[in-house]
Amino acid sequence: MTDTQETDSTGQLTRRKVVAVGAGTVAAVGLGAAGAVNAFAQEKSAESEAEACYKLTSETVEGPYYIDADKIRRDVTEDKEGIPLLLDIKVIDSETCRPIRNAAVDIWHCDAVGVYSGYEDMGNGGGGGPAPTGTPTDAPTGTPTGTPTGIPTGPPPGGHQEPTDDTRYLRGTWRTDKHGQVTFRTVFPGWYRGRCVHIHTKVHVDGEWTDAGYEGGHTCHTGQFFFDEESVLASAELEPYASNTAERTTLDEDTIYDGGGVTGGxxxxxxxxxxxxxxxxxxxxxxxDPEETNDGS
Structure with missing residues (x-):
């Protein structure tokens, strides 16, 4: 957290806290003679954590591969190979700073070679046919070799496409706890032509949890989570990611990521x-904002 100064309408200097939303802050614990210093650090850390919620996370398009929640589970891996990924999500009200409990959080993403469950007939990123696998002629370097064309990066008219098959791997929905937190077990996503590596998400509120799942309410957030280039390049050296021969769009080149860091997902x-x-x-x-409706369309 940093402090900046700005001038208000009366010409007086005011102080404005500049914060970034992260996954939370760990308070320092002081011992012995360092107690006073660490107590101050602890206080500042708690202050930073409390104020971080004032940043709204960016809304994005739903994308063409959304399937309404029909898998209430935290482990979405099924039999998919890939780097194990634990995804910790905390949902908070950006106005009140309070965690939002009992929200339904959806995640969905492609597998290591760029294929979405429910849409396997679409192949790698909607290119038609099976996903390209085998020995790549050129290992991913983060630089696309051409201009992507015809790749769906947003929802088609009228919303997402109808599923083409019954597979549902790497998809799931779970409720937030009293701290607004939920953790999913999945695998590190792959990529397909036209998009950087990402995970889709939705947050639903004001509904009811029943034996059948989550019913009613409305979608207050539709977004995407992104991965830094260093981690993506590290994953690309391992199988099955190394078998993905699709051209890869970097984080900076992606048309959906807004460059906002953690507030951008x-x-x-x-x-x-x-x-x-x-x-x-x-x-x-x-x-x-739990009062808003942001369904990604």
Missing amino acids: LLRLKYRKDGVGKGVRASITVGV
Whole structure:
């Protein structure tokens, strides 16, 4: 957190806190003679964490591959191969700073070679036919080799496309706890032509949890989560990602990511640089307006 100064309408200098939404802040714990210093750091840390919620997370398009919640689960992996990924999401009210409990959070994303469940006939990113696999002629370097054409990056007229099959891997919905948190177990996504590596999400509120799932309410947030280039390039060296021969769009070149960092959906990642294949933990705080309807259309 940093402090900046700006002038109000009366010409007087006022102070404005500039904060970035992250996955949360860890307070420092002081011992011995360092207690006073660390107590101050602890206080500032708590202040920063409390104020972080004032940033709304960017809304994005739903995309053509959404399927309404029919898999109430936290582990969405099924039998898909890939780098294990734990995705921690905290949902907060951007006005009150309070966590939103009992919200329904959807996630969905493609597999390591760019294929979405429910739309396998669309192939890799809607290119038609099966996803390209095998020995790539050129390993992904982060630079596209041509201009993507005909790739669906937003919903078709009237909303998402109807599913073409009954597969549902890498999709799921779960409720937030009293802290506004939910964790999904999945795999690190792959890529397809025209888009950077990403995960889709929706947050539904004011509905009811029943034995059948989540009913009613409205969608207050439709967004996407993004991965930094370093992590994507690290994943691309491992199978099955190395078998994905599709041209890859970088984070900076993506037409959906707004460059806003965590407020734009950029995930905070933790993993061993010398062992990314052992797993990645991703986290983000999503600031929403529960009174709004943002269905991505």
